[in-house]
Amino acid sequence: MDFPYCEEFYNYLKYEKKLEENSIYAYYSDLKEFFSFLDNSKEIDEIDHNDILDFVINLHEKNNNNRSIARKISGLKNYFVFLLKMEYIENNPISDCERPNYEKKLPEFLTLQEVEQLVKIENFDRPDEVRDSCIIEFLYSCGLRASELSNLKISDLSFEMNVLNVVGKGDKQRLVPVGNIAMELLNIYLKNSRVRIAKRYNSTDYIFISKLGKKLSRVSIWEIVKKRALKRG
Template sequence: MKWEESKKGFENYLKLEKSLSQNSIAAYINDINKLIEFLGKNFKRIGPEKVKLNHLKKFVEWLNEKGVSPRTQARTISGIKSFYKYLLIEEKISSDPTALLESPKIGRKLPDILSMEEIDTLIDAVDLEKPEGQRNKAMLETLYSCGLRVSELVNLKVTNLFFEQGFIKIEGKGDKERLVPVSSRAVEEIGKYMNGYRKRLKISKESENVLFLNRRGKKLSRVMVFTIIKNLAQKINLDKKISPHTFRHSFATHLINGGADLRAVQEMLGHESILTTEIYTHLDRDYLKSTIHQFHPRS
């Protein structure tokens, strides 16, 4: 059995049967490539079906020696386990060498969040004198007010804006659609952007239905959104490491701390499991402390 052939089959399986996005598929294939790199350096001519548990244990040791973090190791091992599960389903192998492979123990990482004041300061720091200023302000307001992933933001379509009904339609992971309420502030900023900067652009044919565009009239890249946020954080001397996802975390945390139902937040974020959403109930320590002091009989 050849690696390239097996990888191609795995890629099709992830795309067609698991309905994963291209970014997720690329991450899985990258995990397999790391294993192939290790085997190529340490074991000659060993195909996927010849890999045993001892090979995989040595692979994990190799990752450790390279200084790969436990969290990244766990992610890589998960990808390799999925690959061998696929080979087992396809009856390419008779036993799974990853069955007894353990992932490193990692704690649950609580995401960084921004306060309302920090979000307002960041958005207010956008230079509206620049041509793209209103676009950037509209993007940040949409990220925060709708709790979007950066990939959902850059792929947001004009035809998926239902402002009269107060919703936008999001095409999330695995092409799963959901409706998310949109704030009046976001509606206002998007309207200003569409009637100003976007109207003056020469829009490329393939991007006519894409909401947020670059100066060449094409879809913005994810990297560009990261860069815009990073530059604004530096501009206001924000002492936090933030990304587009920070706005999503802040959206969820502020909702839950304000008393929103966990199931409703799960729906708005597009989480498959409510366990993923529950992480946001652990974030505001001051809120938890005040709750205990107020309601616990021993306080």
Template structure:
């Protein structure tokens, strides 16, 4: 058993390097993949079997998926775990550790596409109004909301945003998205104005921790803001603003896309700004304006 655990950890180490170097995945994505494989290891221990990677079978993986289901795991999480297992099997094939992919015929559970929550412009303004401008971090927090909503950034793209990637004169910022893909995003006048004030009048007075000099958003200790601090900020502001929806930083990204589509923006342009690899992902936002569609039917259909 001890020898098998050593081999398991060795393969995981190689898989981690493969994800980082060949797939160019972020550290968060890599951690998620490794966590999925830890679940597979737990499954083998639960049935009192050694996790021998070279002997993983299709039937083992089917039982594993049933085990996840019995644990009460949602279909979306099951699908993500299966994706991680398939990626691992691809790596094992490439390294000639296995000759046949046991995950080839493994099917993910069907997932109903859920429309994301969005905020209207009044709710976004109420979030901003809920910020206490008298506090030292007030201006920073205001800029965070404006940039999340004004540029449609993922939370990691916001925390990793660098001063050297701000091009205020041409009203663009450069971000590093999923798969380490860079993209340029237009940034509106309000966000640029507040960002400039924050950098010139607030951030300049912070004692910046070594290694954090180029990051835009810093905490009171002069270090780069964490993802969790942005989540907590949004939840606190939503509570203070009386917004009953369950929201997160991603809600502002959804709102950015939805409001552009509602305003008549080209789908391909929105795809480019969001950094979606497939336009299918972006198309979900074309279904969000349900109130408008209902109004059209009510106003123009003879049977309404």
């Protein structure tokens, strides 16, 4: 299937952006996938931010890697910028979406077994130990920065779709899928450890909190990782 203003967009890419045919073909392929996902359910000026997020979630569910998703989002951005420039639409539904980071590999000095050892919970009765294991798992499996992890709120997590809405630099948002192990640890932490902490103090909506019920800082998170690494060798 084609998509709205496909011929005009082709001319824009070829003559104004001066792209090669193979690059234009990649844009076309990604846009056709997006509009096929929408299944003609909306007019072009009715597409909103939630449609973009639903599409990205669908890509994750189909096991597209982050590099592929980043390319598709880039294509959508160029398309909607073109539509806005030509006044075919009034609002850009993808203007505040950030391309996901390319997949990050574990540092070479840590093996998978070493990471598993760091994440392992030795005493479930200690709320801070469960929290620390959850923090390390999220840093590695979700590829989050310490500052992003520090600012995560419970409201940023979709438990139904196992997806985080992460606010990065410049207040730009990106969707990050959460793996099964990370979700299991998070559920243990939220239902057991964090609840025990929150009962003692007026807590916040931030996911990872200190023994005083306050948001953990970026520095505190790295201190936790460093302390766990030294303790377990």
